[in-house]
Amino acid sequence: MEDTKAIAALPDDALAGVLGVLLPQSLAVARSVCKAWRDIIDARALLLAHLLPHSVRGVFVNYTDHDRPHLFSRPSSSSTFPGIDGLLSFLPNDDNRRDWWTVLDHCNGLVLCSVNWGNQLCVCNPATQRWTILPQHNTELGRRRPCSYIAFDPIVSPHYVPDVPEKPKTTAPSVQRVRRSR
Amino acid sequence: MAAPESGDGNNGAARMVTLISSDNTRFEVEAAAASLSQTLQLTILDGGGGGGDGIPLPNVDSATLSKVLEYCIKHAPAAANGGAPNATAVDRAELERFDNEFVNIDQSVLYSLIMAAHNLEIEGLQSLVAKKVADMIKGKSPMEIRRTLGFPDPTPEEQAEMNAHMLEYGWAYE
Numbered sequence: 610m611e612d613t614k615a616i617a618a619l620p621d622d623a624l625a626g627v628l629g630v631l632l633p634q635s636l637a638v639a640r641s642v643c644k645a646w647r648d649i650i651d652a653r654a655l656l657l658a659h660l661l662p663h664s665v666r667g668v669f670v671n672y673t674d675h676d677r678p679h680l681f682s683r684p685s686s687s688s689t690f691p692g693i694d695g696l697l698s699f700l701p702n703d704d705n706r707r708d709w710w711t712v713l714d715h716c717n718g719l720v721l722c723s724v725n726w727g728n729q730l731c732v733c734n735p736a737t738q739r740w741t742i743l744p745q746h747n748t749e750l751g752r753r754r755p756c757s758y759i760a761f762d763p764i765v766s767p768h769y770v771p772d773v774p775e776k777p778k779t780t781a782p783s784v785q786r787v788r789r790s791r
Numbered sequence: 792m793a794a795p796e797s798g799d800g801n802n803g804a805a806r807m808v809t810l811i812s813s814d815n816t817r818f819e820v821e822a823a824a825a826s827l828s829q830t831l832q833l834t835i836l837d838g839g840g841g842g843g844d845g846i847p848l849p850n851v852d853s854a855t856l857s858k859v860l861e862y863c864i865k866h867a868p869a870a871a872n873g874g875a876p877n878a879t880a881v882d883r884a885e886l887e888r889f890d891n892e893f894v895n896i897d898q899s900v901l902y903s904l905i906m907a908a909h910n911l912e913i914e915g916l917q918s919l920v921a922k923k924v925a926d927m928i929k930g931k932s933p934m935e936i937r938r939t940l941g942f943p944d945p946t947p948e949e950q951a952e953m954n955a956h957m958l959e960y961g962w963a964y965e
Contacts, residue, residue: 634962
């Protein structure tokens with residue numbers, strides 16, 4: 610059959626088998642090669658499997674009168690899934706970032722924390738131990754920001770969106786606004 | 792029936808089956824080799840393909856089928872040992888050398904093999920050819936991939952989409 614001589618002529622299933630062996634980085638690049646490839650990768654969620662946590666690895670519990678949350682998770686000793694650092698000890702503690710911290714929100718594996726006595730916001734991934742401190746844009750904010758959220762969908766974009774209302778006490782958070790408009 | 796040969800397999804004489812390519816060429820191979828194909832395995836277990844009957848493969852031409860069978864014949868002994876737990880390092884190295892040599896082929900042949908391995912469901916061959924194409928893709932930019940794999944030049948819309956994707960998935964291009 611002449612038309613099997615081009616890669617574009619391969620049936621989707623066969624092509625998916627080829628694309629499926631690519632590592633995430635190459636797969637993400639391959640996604641932009643042409644629309645057919647993108648459709649195959651998206652329809653079979655080939656990239657999603659790499660980017661999303663595969664299962665719930667643990668649960669953070671906040672306390673009202675304790676200086677930090679606790680992570681409840683099954684102990685893990687395997688090298689493929691090393692234990693998750695629930696103490697966030699990968700954060701440098703030279704400016705007391707891990708004094709009185711609490712979890713505000715999470716989304717697809719990213720955790721939004723209020724750290725350093727509620728003076729700073731930190732986005733981190735306890736599994737990969739990567740973290741960043743969000744820039745402080747309003748020092749008059751109350752210490753606790755109970756109305757902060759994080760949105761992160763790695764299929765749509767590799768970027769996350771923290772939603773920190775300017776004045777939590779007087780402005781309704783966006784989630785409530787959405788609810789009211791229904 | 793195939794004449795029994797002096798057996799070097801586990802059960803003495805090796806049973807033979809006949810496969811017929813889309814251009815009507817007949818190939819006689821050991822049943823054990825043809826059974827690497829999940830698609831053919833049941834037919835062969837049911838006693839098909841023996842004698843003068845032959846199993847027609849309307850999707851596979853003779854050039855591709857002969858290449859596929861070369862792979863199957865080479866890999867059949869190891870597969871019969873159930874993944875060859877007792878294979879020596881020498882055997883494994885020899886298979887690896889064969890595999891590397893085997894996929895050192897023109898792209899058109901490679902794509903025909905992907906199709907055939909897919910249709911015949913030959914797991915080992917599927918992953919071998921998939922890995923070969925993956926090696927051609929990895930580390931390249933979308934444009935380089937298109938050129939390597941013989942895509943036509945992108946339309947302006949496709950080019951714009953590729954640029955947008957590159958901005959959004961910057962981490963993948965580092």
